[in-house]
Amino acid sequence: MSIYEQLLAKKANLAVIGLGYVGLPIALAFAKKLKVIGFDINAERIAMLKNHQDPSRELPPQAFENCDIEFTHHLEDLRKAQFFIVAVPTPIDEHCQPDLKPLLSASESVGKVLKKGDYVVFESTVYPGCTEEDCVPILEKYSNLKFCEDFKVGYSPERINPGDKEHTLENIVKVVSGCDEESLEQIAQVYELVVRVGxxxxxxxxxxxxxxIIENTQRDLNIALMNELSIIFDKMQINTYEVLAAAGTKWNFLKFVPGLVGGHCIGVDPYYLTYKAKELGYTPAVILSGRAINDGMGAYIAKKIVQKIIQQGINPQEARVLILGVTFKENVSDIRNTKVVDIIKELQEFGLQAHAVDYMADEKEFFHEYGLQLQTKPQGKYDVIVVAVNHQNYxxxxxxxFLAWAKEKTLFVDIKGSFRKKIKQMNYWSL
Structure with a gap:
């Protein structure tokens, strides 16, 4: 029997390594069709999942129903699996270099339990060549097995979009690949079980x-162009969103908008490509320029706030700023690589008191990650109100x-331009 037939007959187990934003939806989707082992090194996360709680707050308890899944943080339990899906994060370090430690550690774990005839599919975002050049040697080393001869490897990049209830695993075309024709077909058939659109x-x-890599690099560059245009138009005293509304009437104008580019995809993935390009002796000027613009937007916004309040006769050392939203995007709890932190820290450098609130974010997690305290709610009156993240409640x-939190000369900063033409009694500024 092929690996696909074994899985379908429940004579083999599928394991998902890493149960975060990417791994958990995949594990639960497969668990409605196959026998699944959900593995994560975080014992606290596993305990929550056993109680049908998603630590990321993306999936409701009902998503766990009718699932044939065993959650575990014990490596030994993975020995029961024959088809492994690795979905661990691939972040960057403080120098914007790829941090492969979670991926290589996961590869080592899988290698220790790998058997002849097993399949390993990686979903973590990496630079071209990483799977075969970095991960496979680790699998071989710890399993004492031979790549392609004893076990097969594939790559199927994740396309999970946190907070998006429309573009889900089932209805986004899944890219699949294998180390040979046989593995490609087997991996494709397995994923076709859960990806309705193919x-x-x-x-x-x-x-x-x-x-x-280029899916997110393309978006990064388009947003960088919008951010650069917003800086130029601000100098011309033109509202960027009014310009985009006019230009958007042309049928082939791409509808991107300026904003903060954080998170674990668009703000990270291009650095994996630029890292590999530099290793090959090529400096990717366009991609790096786009990254520089987007990485600098938090500081730019903070400096504009300081300039604006000085113009209004407010002493920055005495100014209070309310920031609504700290997650990396709207309607998610994920704070990883959020660029709102750049605004807060830059404002603090100028001596302003920045109070941040966010009903979606976890206060302890935010403090642990950034050393910054979240307020439970706005306190008193503010010289500046910043809508940093467009959560639905905001x-x-x-x-x-907003006026309930405002002073007489409060500056209203609307990063995404959502309150344009709605703010009449405060000084208004947006990208």
């Missing part, structure tokens, strides 16, 4: 890795709600 068979693992607010 899969795209890439010609090689490197092609699949590269496809994932978008539902009216100007009268």
């Amino acid at each position: 899969v795209h068979r890439a010609s090689s693992i490197k092609v699949a890795e590269a496809a994932k 978008l539902a607010l009216q100007e009268s709600d």
Whole structure:
């Protein structure tokens, strides 16, 4: 029997390593069809999952129902699996270099339990070549098995979009690849069990890795262009969103907007590509320029706030700033690589008191990650109110709600331009 047939007959187990934003939805989707082992090194996370609680607050308890899944943090339990999906994070370090430690550690764990005939599929975002050049040697080392001969490897980049209830695993075309024709077909058939709209068979693992990288690099560059335009138009005293609304009437104008680019995808993935390019002797000028613009937007916004309040006769050393939202994007609890932190820290450098609130974010996690205290609610009156993240509760607010927190000359900063033409009684500024 093929690995696909064994899984379908429940004579083999599928294991998912890493149960975060990416791994958990995959594990639960497969668990409705197959026998699944959900593995994560975080024992506290495993305890929550056993109680049908998603630590990321993306999936409701009902998502765990009718699932044939065993959650565990014990490596020995992975010995029961024959098909492994690795979905651990691939962040960057403080020098914007790829941090492969979680991925290589996961590869070591899988290598220790790998058996002849097993399959390993990586979903973590990496630079082209990483799967075969970095991960496979570790699998071989710890398993004492031979790549392609004894075990097969594939790559299928994740396309999970946190907070998006429309573009889910089941209805986004899945790119799949394998180390040979046989593995490609087996991996494709396995994923077709849960991806309703089908899969795209890439010609090689490197092609699949590269496809994932450029998806987010393309978005990064387009947003960088919008951010640069917003800086230029601000100097011209033109509202960027009014310009985009006018330009957007052309049929082929791409509808991107300026904003903060954080998170674990768009703000990170391009650095994996630039790292590999530099290793090959090429400096990717356009991609790095886009990254520099987007990474600098938090500091730019903070400096504009300081300039604006000085113009209004407010002493920055005495100014109080309310920041609504600290997660990396709207309607998610994920604070990883959020660029709102750049605004807060830059304002503090100028001596302003910055009070941040966010009903979606975890206070302890935020403090642990950034050393910054979240307020439970606004306290008193503020010289500046910043809508930094467009959570649905914030978008539902009216100007009268904001005025309750405002002083006589309060500056209203609307990063995404969502309150344009709605703010009449405060000084208004947006990107």
